[in-house]
Amino acid sequence: MRDFIFNVSTKILFGRDQMKNLAKEIKNYGSRVLLSYGGGSIKRSGLYDEIIKIFEENNIFYKELSGIEPNPRVESAREGVKILKENDLDFILAVGGGSVIDLSKLVAGAVFLDCDPWDIVIRKAKIEKALPIGTILTLAATGSEMDAGGVITNPETKQKLAFGSPYTLPKFSILNPEITYTVNAKHTAAGVADIMSHTMENYFTLKDGAYMQNRLAEGILKTCIHYGPIAMAEPENYEARSNIMWASSWAINGLLSTGKATPWSVHPMEHELSAFYDITHGIGLAILTPRFLSYILNEDTVDMIRDFGVNVFGVEPSEDKFNDAKKAIANLHKFFEQDMNIPMTLGEVGIDDKKLEEMAEAAARHSGGSIKGVVELKKDDILEIYKASL
Amino acid sequence: MRDFIFNVSTKILFGRDQMKNLAKEIKNYGSRVLLSYGGGSIKRSGLYDEIIKIFEENNIFYKELSGIEPNPRVESAREGVKILKENDLDFILAVGGGSVIDLSKLVAGAVFLDCDPWDIVIRKAKIEKALPIGTILTLAATGSEMDAGGVITNPETKQKLAFGSPYTLPKFSILNPEITYTVNAKHTAAGVADIMSHTMENYFTLKDGAYMQNRLAEGILKTCIHYGPIAMAEPENYEARSNIMWASSWAINGLLSTGKATPWSVHPMEHELSAFYDITHGIGLAILTPRFLSYILNEDTVDMIRDFGVNVFGVEPSEDKFNDAKKAIANLHKFFEQDMNIPMTLGEVGIDDKKLEEMAEAAARHSGGSIKGVVELKKDDILEIYKASL
The missing domain is CATH 1.20.1090.10 (Dehydroquinate synthase-like - alpha domain)
Structure with a gap:
């Protein structure tokens, strides 16, 4: 067996009844949230409304980054960084499957670097710190809810590449299996x-x-x-x-x-x-x-x-x-x-x-x-x- | 499956060559260390000397709590608390098997409570915060290196009881399988x-x-x-x-x-x-x-x-x-x-x-x-x- 370091500190809140902890978990890290999600299925399922209600009841300020693609594209990361900077946000709540969480990790690191987010993916720039991320998982697949990496697509260069940083490990992830019924x-x-x-x-x-x-x-x-x-x-x-x-x-x-x-x-x-x-x-x-x-x-x-x-x-x-x-x-x-x-x-x-x-x-x-x-x-x-x- | 929270943040440094990271890991948390260990096998193996050398080279102040028993006794915890308080220590390095680590967890919590350590074990008192703990594991058995609990014996009452607190989860544990060769x-x-x-x-x-x-x-x-x-x-x-x-x-x-x-x-x-x-x-x-x-x-x-x-x-x-x-x-x-x-x-x-x-x-x-x-x-x-x- 080779030498290794194992350090996976993501707090997992698993089950039907964990949304009651969402506001408290966010407030451990921040109070001005970027809410990132994909194509709107969370609106159809009612999850979006549930989150917004929790934000409002707990005085959590938020802005949205929506429309993140199934194979998430670097343009969305650029947009996310812009929203973060313009609104002085301090936390990212990624609601979705792996694509939303992966993209959110890139945004969380890119906001502290004076470069294009794609530079991180192609190793021209390195994440040295990142905004804290929480996730609400809606699809069981990529494992992005409990790891530090992501995969991003650049349609212009036809590249789909992985990146990762210990700083982008989610602080917490809410896993409700019922969300995946649909x-x-x-x-x-x-x-x-x-x-x-x-x-x-x-x-x-x-x-x-x-x-x-x-x-x-x-x-x-x-x-x-x-x-x-x-x-x-x-x-x-x-x-x-x-x-x-x-x-x-x-x-x-x-x-x-x-x-x-x-x-x-x-x-x-x-x-x-x-x-x-x-x-x-x-x-x-x-x-x-x-x-x-x-x-x-x-x-x-x-x-x-x-x-x-x-x-x-x-x-x-x-x-x-x-x-x-x-x-x-x-x-x-x-x-x-x-x-x-x-x-x-x-x-x-x-x-x-x-x-x-x-x-x-x-x-x-x-x-x-x-x-x-x-x-x-x-x-x-x-x-x-x-x-x-x- | 029942709802649950899983939150195991202990950093594991596993393998033959991890002692090089010891000083750095300790210094993330403190610089005045209680070194706790058992009956002296770590002196025979050379591990004790290796640790002291690292302390000296890195200006880490330390005091010792030695002689912790295989079924660790509450008296040792009382002694540990006394040494911590007298020397204003801010970190515990537990070197041993489960008994040393278990006892160190009790000490880490008891130092902040104005009660006898045994009160924690019998649930008369509750750990609300604890000194940070690191471990160097010398025996594969109890799993205390990556969990938050311990088992303490009170010979006077013939009781051997478990206690636990999220605050006593080790911050890091060094696991070198070669240490267990003996x-x-x-x-x-x-x-x-x-x-x-x-x-x-x-x-x-x-x-x-x-x-x-x-x-x-x-x-x-x-x-x-x-x-x-x-x-x-x-x-x-x-x-x-x-x-x-x-x-x-x-x-x-x-x-x-x-x-x-x-x-x-x-x-x-x-x-x-x-x-x-x-x-x-x-x-x-x-x-x-x-x-x-x-x-x-x-x-x-x-x-x-x-x-x-x-x-x-x-x-x-x-x-x-x-x-x-x-x-x-x-x-x-x-x-x-x-x-x-x-x-x-x-x-x-x-x-x-x-x-x-x-x-x-x-x-x-x-x-x-x-x-x-x-x-x-x-x-x-x-x-x-x-x-x-x-």
């Missing part, structure tokens, strides 16, 4: 695929002795596999929604990667798909992951993939470990396709072969020449994985 | 049994829908079962020591009990054994747990115990679920007895039948009349479990 089957499936992908990116590593972390990762994968189909069939099943929501936080808050080197593989490949075609991130991850695992299956990785099959899908171990590993991959593919009803080819989400080469080149370039994950992937490797996913 | 086989086994007991106290609950938490608990149990015997046979096996050490923190830091009601059962019974006979806590837990599970096995609990056997020990599920559950219990007993070489009867640790009645009465009384765990245990139930353990 998430439709497609986005529930995409969220579960995203949680599973985070878990697998942390799980698929070689010979690092992080046994406990891998057993915990398997527990999270089993949770997603058990409750994903239930949440799709019964959107108001509290047990399913609560398990998926809590899993979203632990898949990516850092516990699963403690003691390991976990440079990710599938996310950098998927980011090009959604940067070029604006597809749903979780769907892209589901499509690519089984093809990625098939592509990297070799003498070095076979035990790792076989363990995944045995411990997560109950594959019966046989003499033929390659066959066991292939069964593991087939189980994963089948789970996404049949149990979660995810379109499992790029063609079904509107991606043909025209830009595969360009995307593969970009994926390699954005990872510094090649993706250095559990197995190094150069441009041609990435292209093969894209082609296998058509 | 822990002998007996105490390694007792530590692993303690970690497993914490996990099982959180795991054995009924119908709460906390599926993910139970899968994570199984991951921690599998980690203990896998590495416990390795750490005993190869005390300098870093992989084994690091997995056990990291497991110790997660067994009890609150994650496994999120969303559940988890009043504990075996700990209150064991606390009387070590209050009356001063036996090693983890050994007492190992002896009692299989007898406890056998005693509570019934139509309500059979699925829970069977799941434990299937998911942790790989018991093949059969038509006869009671038999499967009995196999689970037998596997646990066999693991402690044969793989961990733990004496599995009270007789072997010097406890005969003379005080069983008195201890059973005390265990019930200290839990408010009866132990309200997964199954309620009255005095007579506790007595039966003690008798079955003779």
Whole structure:
């Protein structure tokens, strides 16, 4: 196990009845709030009105940053910084899924820097302090509610890149599983695929002795596999929604990667798909992951993939470990396709072969020449994985 | 799943090379340190000298509270408070296992209250603030390095009771698995049994829908079962020591009990054994747990115990679920007895039948009349479990 520091101080307020604590939690940090949200679903659900009422009853001044996109764009961060500065705000309440929270983190750091927010994402500038952030999560997927990072899209440069800073870890996050009752089957499936992908990116590593972390990762994968189909069939099943929501936080808050080197593989490949075609991130991850695992299956990785099959899908171990590993991959593919009803080819989400080469080149370039994950992937490797996913 | 708040902000510095950060971490909080430790093993190992050198090089003033007992006694807390007040200290560095850290937490809270420290333990006084604490862990067992509670013994009243306060959560903990290389086989086994007991106290609950938490608990149990015997046979096996050490923190830091009601059962019974006979806590837990599970096995609990056997020990599920559950219990007993070489009867640790009645009465009384765990245990139930353990 490698040396590591684990320091995740986000206070999680989980359950049906936590909004009563919202004003008190905000007032630990500030009283002039930027309320950031997305396309208005929080207005339809009544959550927006509930928040505004709490603000008014508690003399909390607020301004709004609305319309944050599903793949959040740097323009929204520029607008957020402008609103913060013009109104001398001291706290950000991000209400939404990962995109809203990710974007809010960039705003929280950018407001203290005399540069364009995009400079932070491309590492021209570094966050040295940030406004405190609280979140109210409306979609279980990215884990942004309990981690310090985010992913931002720049449509002009066709880039979708990750950034992070310890200063942008949320101070608190309110997780009410009931809020996710209105998430439709497609986005529930995409969220579960995203949680599973985070878990697998942390799980698929070689010979690092992080046994406990891998057993915990398997527990999270089993949770997603058990409750994903239930949440799709019964959107108001509290047990399913609560398990998926809590899993979203632990898949990516850092516990699963403690003691390991976990440079990710599938996310950098998927980011090009959604940067070029604006597809749903979780769907892209589901499509690519089984093809990625098939592509990297070799003498070095076979035990790792076989363990995944045995411990997560109950594959019966046989003499033929390659066959066991292939069964593991087939189980994963089948789970996404049949149990979660995810379109499992790029063609079904509107991606043909025209830009595969360009995307593969970009994926390699954005990872510094090649993706250095559990197995190094150069441009041609990435292209093969894209082609296998058509 | 029940509503909950999870807020574990302890910064964990894990690995071989973290002492370099000690002075910086302390100076985030203070510069006049109470150095608390136990019986002097840290002097034999060289850790004491290393710490003093760091203090001297960084102009950190310090006073010592030494000789804290394995079942820490309230007298030590009184002494600690006196040293703190006389020297105007502003930080406590607890170097040791759970007993040293537990005692230090009581001192940290008691110094701000005008009462005897024991009043806190018996809930006559309440901690409202506390001095900041850092820890250097030398034994993987109690999880005190990442939780807010402690257990204190009062020899005069023959009481061993738990207390806790959010203010006494350690600010940071340094976990170096190499420090535990010198822990002998007996105490390694007792530590692993303690970690497993914490996990099982959180795991054995009924119908709460906390599926993910139970899968994570199984991951921690599998980690203990896998590495416990390795750490005993190869005390300098870093992989084994690091997995056990990291497991110790997660067994009890609150994650496994999120969303559940988890009043504990075996700990209150064991606390009387070590209050009356001063036996090693983890050994007492190992002896009692299989007898406890056998005693509570019934139509309500059979699925829970069977799941434990299937998911942790790989018991093949059969038509006869009671038999499967009995196999689970037998596997646990066999693991402690044969793989961990733990004496599995009270007789072997010097406890005969003379005080069983008195201890059973005390265990019930200290839990408010009866132990309200997964199954309620009255005095007579506790007595039966003690008798079955003779």
